[in-house]
Amino acid sequence: MATMQGVILPGNSTVEFREFPIPEPGHGQVLVKMKASTICGSDIRAIYREHLGKGPEAYQNVIAGHEPCGQVAKVGPGCRRFKEGDRVVLYHISGCGVCHDCRTGYQISCSSPLRAAYGWQRDGGMADYCLADERDLVDLPAGLSYVDGACVACGFGTCYEALKRVDVSGDDRTLVVGLGPMGLASLMIAKGRGSTTLIGVDVCEERLALARKLGLADVIGKADASALDAIKKATQGKGCEVSIDCSGNSLGRQLAIRGLRQWGRCAFVGEGGTVEFNPSPDIIHDQKTVFGSWVTNLGHMEDLVERMERWDCHPEKTVTHTFPLDKADQAYTTMNEGKCGKVAVVWED
Ligand SMILES: [Zn+2]
Ligand SMILES: [Zn+2]
Secondary structure, rough: OEEEEEOOOOOOOOOOEEEEEEOOOOOOOEEEEEEEEEEOOOHHHHHHHOOOOOHHHOOOOOOOOOEEEEEEEOOOOOOOOOOOOOOEEOOOEOOOOOOOHOOOOOOOOOOOOOEEEOOOOOOOOEEOEEEEEEEHHEEEEOOHHHHHHHHHHHHHHHHHHHHHHOOOOOOOOEOOOOOOOHHHHHHHHHHHHHHHHHHHOOOHHHHHHHHHHHHHHOOEEOOOOOOHHHHHHOOOOEEEEEEEEEEOOHHHHHHHOOOOEEEEEEEEEOOOOOOOHHHHHHHHOOOOEEEEOOOOOOOHHHHHHHHHHHOOHHHHHHEEEOOOOOHHHHHHHHHOOOOOOOOEEEEHH
């Protein structure tokens, strides 16, 4: 039987390479030849360092990687749309397909025992091939690369959803707190949706330097005690109409709220941690709204790749390190150290 190499994450900050049989697509399934597989912050937080997750975040010792992108190599019986050779992104959660959440495209929220996320409960993208359900596929437009597509599967999709939730447009100035891969993505998408002034802050010098190098914001600065003044100064003393917290940190979340003007809208997408703020001055009296936003839905992911092509928006430029699959251990080590943009495993053939 033909075999392929795949990566398991034992949960002690190491990577284990194993040989697996190349799967055969069943009814309604396709076999995707992997071309790019990027690492998400959640992989590090909830799987690589230790197996933290419960429920939908419980890692079941499957092939890792929930940002897969590739080309359809084989189509099982009963497929209705995709064919061999199609370039595809995997929406990274396969829901039951028939509950209300699945019917609205939010498989992320599916609570059926049949729900399985790629790289968490079913085999994901860190292998030469990935077995996918056809209904989880998003067509990758010709103007986007496979690495662009991989970045969409979780990260860029999640940021797009958050920016839709706060309804960012050309009316708005946008503050992004935390300039890891999610923060960089948020700046790029906010710009695509027309936001006129972009402000990015972080505590990490390497991340500030990368955001500056990529020219992703009008104002990029340190998230320290002077940050709020700098944000006010850049916005005629008012603050931003929209903010996104990608820091997952209490002080970062405070800054995302306090950096808003009256009636401002903030979305939290950074996971973990806690937050402390003073409701009356921070949100009530200034009529602010704070949203939580988790991943995106299938339809919005299709919208996003279409718009990214139109906006000439390429997530690949946020990728600072690429590795072949047999050096996936180095990819995870690099991402774990955090002094990087997005980290990708790529296949050259
Ligand atoms: Zn993710
Ligand atoms: Zn469902």
